[in-house]
Amino acid sequence: MARRVSTSTKVGFTVLAWAVALLIFSPILWTVLTAFKTEAEAIAAQPTFFPQNFTLENFGAVQDRSDYFKHAINSIIVSFGSTILGLIIAIPAAWSMAFAPSKRTKDILMWMLSTKMMPAVGVLIPIYLIFRDLRLLDTVHGLTLIMTLINLPIIVWMLYTYFKEIPVDILEAARMDGAELWNEIVHVLVPMAVPGIASTLLLNVILAWNEAFWTITLTSGRAGTLTAFISSFSSPQGLFLAKLSAASLLAIAPILLLGWFSQKQLVRGLTFGAVK
Amino acid sequence: MGSITLEHVNKSFGEVEIIPDISLDIRDGEFVVFVGPSGCGKSTLLRLIAGLEDTTSGTILLDGQDVTDAPPARRGLAMVFQSYALYPHMSVRDNIAFPLKMAKLPQDVIDQKVDYAARTLNLASYLDRRPRALSGGQRQRVAIGRAIVREPKAFLFDEPLSNLDAALRVNMRLEITELHQQLKTTMIYVTHDQVEAMTMADRIVVLNAGNVEQFGSPLDLYKKPANRFVAGFIGSPKMNFVDGPEAAKHNAHSIGVRPEHFKLSTTEGAWKGTVGVAEQLGSDTFLHVQTDGLGLMTIRTDGDQTFRHGDVVWLTPDPTRIYKFDAAGKAI
Ligand SMILES: Nc1ncnc2c1ncn2[C@@H]1O[C@H](COP(=O)(O)OP(=O)(O)OP(=O)(O)O)[C@@H](O)[C@H]1O
Ligand SMILES: [Mg+2]
Numbered sequence: 001m002a003r004r005v006s007t008s009t010k011v012g013f014t015v016l017a018w019a020v021a022l023l024i025f026s027p028i029l030w031t032v033l034t035a036f037k038t039e040a041e042a043i044a045a046q047p048t049f050f051p052q053n054f055t056l057e058n059f060g061a062v063q064d065r066s067d068y069f070k071h072a073i074n075s076i077i078v079s080f081g082s083t084i085l086g087l088i089i090a091i092p093a094a095w096s097m098a099f100a101p102s103k104r105t106k107d108i109l110m111w112m113l114s115t116k117m118m119p120a121v122g123v124l125i126p127i128y129l130i131f132r133d134l135r136l137l138d139t140v141h142g143l144t145l146i147m148t149l150i151n152l153p154i155i156v157w158m159l160y161t162y163f164k165e166i167p168v169d170i171l172e173a174a175r176m177d178g179a180e181l182w183n184e185i186v187h188v189l190v191p192m193a194v195p196g197i198a199s200t201l202l203l204n205v206i207l208a209w210n211e212a213f214w215t216i217t218l219t220s221g222r223a224g225t226l227t228a229f230i231s232s233f234s235s236p237q238g239l240f241l242a243k244l245s246a247a248s249l250l251a252i253a254p255i256l257l258l259g260w261f262s263q264k265q266l267v268r269g270l271t272f273g274a275v276k
Numbered sequence: 277m278g279s280i281t282l283e284h285v286n287k288s289f290g291e292v293e294i295i296p297d298i299s300l301d302i303r304d305g306e307f308v309v310f311v312g313p314s315g316c317g318k319s320t321l322l323r324l325i326a327g328l329e330d331t332t333s334g335t336i337l338l339d340g341q342d343v344t345d346a347p348p349a350r351r352g353l354a355m356v357f358q359s360y361a362l363y364p365h366m367s368v369r370d371n372i373a374f375p376l377k378m379a380k381l382p383q384d385v386i387d388q389k390v391d392y393a394a395r396t397l398n399l400a401s402y403l404d405r406r407p408r409a410l411s412g413g414q415r416q417r418v419a420i421g422r423a424i425v426r427e428p429k430a431f432l433f434d435e436p437l438s439n440l441d442a443a444l445r446v447n448m449r450l451e452i453t454e455l456h457q458q459l460k461t462t463m464i465y466v467t468h469d470q471v472e473a474m475t476m477a478d479r480i481v482v483l484n485a486g487n488v489e490q491f492g493s494p495l496d497l498y499k500k501p502a503n504r505f506v507a508g509f510i511g512s513p514k515m516n517f518v519d520g521p522e523a524a525k526h527n528a529h530s531i532g533v534r535p536e537h538f539k540l541s542t543t544e545g546a547w548k549g550t551v552g553v554a555e556q557l558g559s560d561t562f563l564h565v566q567t568d569g570l571g572l573m574t575i576r577t578d579g580d581q582t583f584r585h586g587d588v589v590w591l592t593p594d595p596t597r598i599y600k601f602d603a604a605g606k607a608i
Contacts, residue, residue, distance in 0.1 A: 172328050173361035175348040176432075177375035177422065187374075191365045 028252075034245035035059070042242040058246035062233070068250055071229040075254075077140055078215075078225055079208035082147035083201055086155040089148070091197075094159035095185060099168055109160065112153040120150075120213050131218055140223045143215060147208045154207070155200055162196025163189070198265050202258070209255045226251035277339045278429035278462035279304040280325060285334035287320055287486075294320050295486040297334075302464065304339075307456050309473040310466045311509070312483035318466045321483070322432050325464065327351050338429060349378075354423035355432040358439065360415045362407035368394075368418050369403040375426040393421040413444045424455070430462035437472070449476060470510055474498070482506050504605035507532050513562055515599070516573040522547075528600035528608060533593040535562065535576040545590025549573065551583045565589060 034042050035058055037051040062068060097105050127146065128137075136142030166189065174188045190197065212227040219228055230251050233244045259266065280302040287295040294317050302308050310318045323329040325336060327348035336344045343351050354375070362371050372393055376386045394400045397417045407415055416436060423431055433452070437445045453476050456463050467473055473480050474494045482489040482497065482505070490502040494510075501507035507515050515532040523531045539545065540563075549567035556579065563575040563583055575591065583589065600608045 167359065167361070169357050169359050169361035170363060172348075173355065173357060173422075174363075174374070175328065176326060176353065176355040178349045178378035178426070179374075180347075180349055183378060188363060192363075194365075 031245045031248050034242055035249045037242050039240055039242045042245070058242045059250070062243055062247045062250065066229060066232055066247075068229065068247075071224055071226050072250075072254065074140055074143075074223055075209055075225040075227075075251075078144050078147055079205045081144040082151060082208050083155070083204040085144065085148045086152050086204060087159075087197065087201065090152060090155040090159050091185065091190065093156050094163050095189060097156075097160050098163035098166075099171060109157065112156060116150075116153050124217065127214075128217065136218075138219045138221070138223045143219055143223050143225070146214050146218065147211060150211070150214065151204050151207055155204055158200040158203070159193070159196065162193050162200075165196075166192050195265070198262075202262050202266055206255055206259065277304050279337075279339055280430060280462065280464070281335075281337040281340075282325070283335040283337070285321075285324060285336065286332045287317075287324060287329065288332045293486070295324075298486070298488055300481065300488065300491065302462060305460045305462055307453075307463045307465065307476060307478045308481060309477035309479075310464065310481045310483055311468060311470055311473040312489075313509075314468060316483045317486040318468070318483055319434055320486075322355075322434055322464060322466050326353055326355050326432050328355075352429045353432055354426060354428035354430075355434070356416075356419045356423050356436045358435040360407070360419045360439075362415060362418055362422075364407055367404050367406060368399060368410070371407065371418055372399075372421045372425055375422060379426060389425045393425045396424075397421050412440050413448065416440065416448060420452070420455070424459070428461070430464065433463065433465040435467055436465075437467075438469075452476065470512060474510070480510075482509060484509075500607070501599065502607055504530065504532065504601045504607075507599055507601075507607070511535075513574045513576065518570050522570060523600075526598060526600055529603040530601045530605075532599040532601065533573075534597065535574045537594040537597040538575050539592040539594065540575060540577055540581075541590045541592070542588070543590065545592040547573075547591045549589055549591060551585060551587040551589055554581075554583055554585065563589070565591065567591065 033049065033051060036054050036056070038053050038055055038057075041048070041052060097109065131137045131142055131146075134142075136145070170192070171184055171188060174184045179187065209225075210227065212231065215225050215227045216231055219225070224232075230244070230247050233240065233247045280300075282298055282300040285295060285298045286293070298321065310321060312318055320329060324331055327343070327346060327350075331344055334344070335342060338351060338353075363374065366374065369390055372390045373386050376389060381389075390403075391400075394403055397420060399414070399417055399421060402410060402414060402418075407418065410418065416439075419436070436452075437448050440448060449472060452463075452465075456476075465472075465476060477494055479491060479493055480497055481491045484505050489509075490497055490506045492500075497506055497510045501510060504517070508517070511534055513535045515534050517530055517532045519530045523529060547567050547570055549565040549570075552564040552566050552572070554564075555562040559579050561577050561579055561581045561583070563577060563581075565573050565575055567573055573591065577583075602608050
């Protein structure tokens with residue numbers, strides 16, 4: 001039986017949904033608006049909602065002081081590089097856990113997840129020393145490596161969940177059809193898991209893009225990503241709210257656009273298997 | 277060529293022994309059916325032959341060659357799954373071509389073989405569709421097409437028809453039998469439907485709890501069942517069994533009479549009973565008769581009988597067709 005919902009209920013829920021969405025979105029909106037204000041206007045005691053003296057000077061100033069494009073390119077390399085590297089390692093790992101499990105598979109999965117429960121500072125000193133000794137400090141490949149490692153548990157977990165949904169019969173059929181392991185993974189498993197792999201990729205790119213702790217501690221001028229770029233504006237010469245907003249806007253814009261264009265894929269991927 | 281030999285094959289999953297010890301000799305070109313109740317290890321045995329499961333001990337020979345440790349891809353066998361197991365992201369054409377691609381055949385040979393298979397199986401007009409857009413019967417045909425294009429040493433079927441409706445099942449049964457007569461390739465076919473087993477097989481393996489109860493031609497199993505299990509499993513409706521003094525009269529621990537081997541009378545006979553349910557199929561009528569002291573018996577009569585619920589009848593088993601079993605259930 002179709003559930004009957006009265007118009008007033010519908011309107012009520014719609015208003016509520018918009019209210020929640022606006023609440024979540026408001027800091028971002030405020031950042032966007034502030035980025036186009038002058039510094040004086042940004043810290044005014046009685047702030048106006050819309051910029052009174054619309055200006056682009058903040059963006060120019062930000063680019064002058066600290067090279068936006070260099071940081072953006074580092075961000076792209078690190079976030080995509082670490083995610084793709086992670087997928088290359090995680091796909092075979094998740095294959096084996098989903099389709100050839102052993103007695104220990106569940107324990108290994110839990111153990112991998114448990115590494116995410118430890119605060120990152122817990123291993124700051126050892127990692128820093130290892131990076132120093134291997135001369136990986138402030139290098140893009142070093143940062144890519146650490147980003148791969150910290151996101152690997154999530155990548156393996158997500159892929160494992162998606163692979164679990166794939167009937168093992170189909171992989172067995174491929175084996176019977178003469179497919180060696182490599183062909184089974186490349187021609188059958190991966191194409192069937194495309195939605196899952198795509199949303200894993202998107203989510204991990206976003207996570208790596210926004211990662212700040214390791215980026216800020218392990219890099220400085222050369223290998224810094226956009227998170228390092230933002231943080232360089234929040235200190236120490238006092239607060240320049242408008243410039244900080246402009247920098248933030250520049251830093252989140254690419255990933256925001258990526259998320260916007262792939263939102264269907266993201267939602268489908270994240271709710272994959274929830275409804276059969 | 278495709279002879280398959282199992283020598284003392286044993287399979288355990290962890291602590292649980294599913295197949296204690298099976299030796300079988302399947303000849304090249306034979307159509308062999310594995311039947312048995314659910315959970316008796318039919319699929320497991322088939323998967324051992326396919327290489328999808330590893331044996332715990334024992335040897336599997338293919339054309340005399342030891343393949344016990346060979347992966348499925350190297351055994352040259354084709355399998356048709358109950359779930360069809362088609363590749364959902366590929367068109368019908370690519371599904372059928374997949375084994376040929378894996379064998380690295382040239383594209384023009386692949387096209388030729390796929391077209392030939394598609395025509396044989398009436399799939400020509402669906403070649404560009406995805407499996408999702410096919411009916412159950414069509415999917416089954418694609419699965420069979422995918423199996424035949426690569427000319428395997430043997431075909432393995434695991435209950436391929438159990439997801440189809442009754443009419444289609446009869447059709448596909450004929451098609452598979454015809455395919456076997458045409459290709460003359462070894463086929464192993466798992467089913468728990470004994471009509472499929474009887475009608476399709478050259479020889480039947482009756483499995484029970486991981487053991488081979490009997491391996492023989494369908495008529496052998498029907499006429500000379502090796503033991504009480506086979507006697508009860510082969511034949512429909514089931515054989516009627518009688519223990520105790522009635523069996524002792526025949527020097528047996530128990531005796532069995534098939535529903536079709538009774539003489540029925542309203543006035544005289546060996547065993548007296550009352551008709552319970554009468555199932556009229558048109559061609560036959562199955563009478564379920566509650567006998568005095570011997571339990572419920574099923575009798576097969578022709579479709580013109582007009583017995584009703586509550587009628588008193590006398591049953592006389594055909595003396596030449598009484599099966600006798602000893603205390604262990606073995607035929608004597
Ligand atoms: N991977 C496995 N791990 C543990 N036990 C298993 C496994 N596969 C099968 N079994 C067990 O082995 C026994 C035989 O299973 P199998 O699938 O071979 O039966 P079957 O004869 O094909 O039955 P059905 O007619 O229901 O398909 C069952 O008791 C089953 O629970
Ligand atoms: Mg089975």
